[in-house]
Amino acid sequence: MSIASDRMDSKLRVNMRLSVVEGLLAMPLVFFAMPGNFLLASMMTGAIGLKESVYGVIASLPAWANVVQLFALPWLTRRFSQKVICLVFSWIHLCCWVAVGYALPRIAMGGEWHSPLLIVGLFAVGALAFALVNVSWTSWVQEWLPTKGRGKYLGRRNRLLQISTVAFLVSSSWFLGYWKENAIFGFQMIIFVSVAMRAVSIVLQLRILPTKRVADERSSKLLDQFSSILKNTALIRFVVFGATFGFAANVMGPFFPVFYYKVLGMSVEEVARLAMLATTTGALMMPFWGRVCDKYGCRISLMVALSVWMGTGYLHQFARPDEVGILYLIWGIGGVAGSGFLFGSFSMILKLIPAEAKTAAISFNLAASSLSAAVAPILGGLLFSWVQARFQDQVGAFHVISLVHHSVVISTGILLLGIAEPKAATLTQAIGAMRPLRQLGTLMGVSFLANYSFFRKGEEEQSEEGERN
Incomplete structure (x- = not known):
């Protein structure tokens, strides 16, 4: 018995090391794939020369992909394991970015392949693959990572991923600044390096093996599961809030980096410094918010944080090209x-x-939150193009849009008042359940949340006690 236990512990330690290393290697491409981040905005609207309306469609693709996966994943789950789904679509996602890197000079403005339809189609396939990877990884990780020690391990892993993200932001912004006269080449090299690192990451994932028996969801009836969901009034209300917030925030949220580039005249390096600052301050204050949630509840934390977050956004009224x-x-x-x-x-x-x-x-939750968020960037792109063509005073127009944007987003907090919050958290398995908010965090600057997993204090001890019993 002890020999089998030792073998299992040894396998678990190997898996944990592999997961840390593969996560570090995956981070550059994962960040690039997030919608609305400043690098993607610069590449699309600057290097490739797409119109803002087309960029809005591209920024909405991951949200549409989340809707599609609601129907695709149950069909796949009944036929393949979560590991197979995750790895296969990881390779498909990787191939899409290989194609983007290779075709970049040709799909840019003036290139022989410059076609918005081709670009949107390529990113659509990549977005769908990425959505399936995220949800399947959510379930697969439970097959090898025990509940005991999960919070502590993921906390350490996430801190290392934050360092990897910041290192990528620093190096990529410096490289693009060095090659600012040939931005296409700069982005091409960044994509190829990110792809190579991600390829090694996927190979390492192949070596991760299950360490415990898990429930087989392939035989579960989908209608029974959704019936259980629809009876959960608090969950439905929170999903409605998430959908409303996602729509309001994503109409103009992905375009703030574009405003910074085109209206305020900022460089990629300057916007990268903003993102790194937000990443650092957000990561440092994470323990504080954990204590707030434990003491006052999640709903109070949400309302206070949303008010401060959007309230600070009103300071955009003082931003000008010479005062950034x-x-x-x-x-x-x-x-x-x-x-x-x-x-x-x-x-x-x-x-x-x-x-x-x-x-x-x-x-x-992914599908409902993403459906509203998918439409928003398309409308935002049309609005951005209309503002550029209509108004001479671009800075003044930016101030008005910012004022309306932050006012509408902060008003969605009213929906939180009707949600009854349970007293105790009982589920620690749903890693990645709020992917639309992870994506929003990326475009708002808190990019370290793209791979963050949360565990309430005490869950780990409760799970350990349950296993002993």
């Missing part, structure tokens, strides 16, 4: 408040998801 210093204050405080909002969202959803319909609940 105020943005550092906005993003610094925004990183703190944004991390609190996203932390509260994760903690709340962990409380609300029913254990008997875990995968279905994750997919349902």
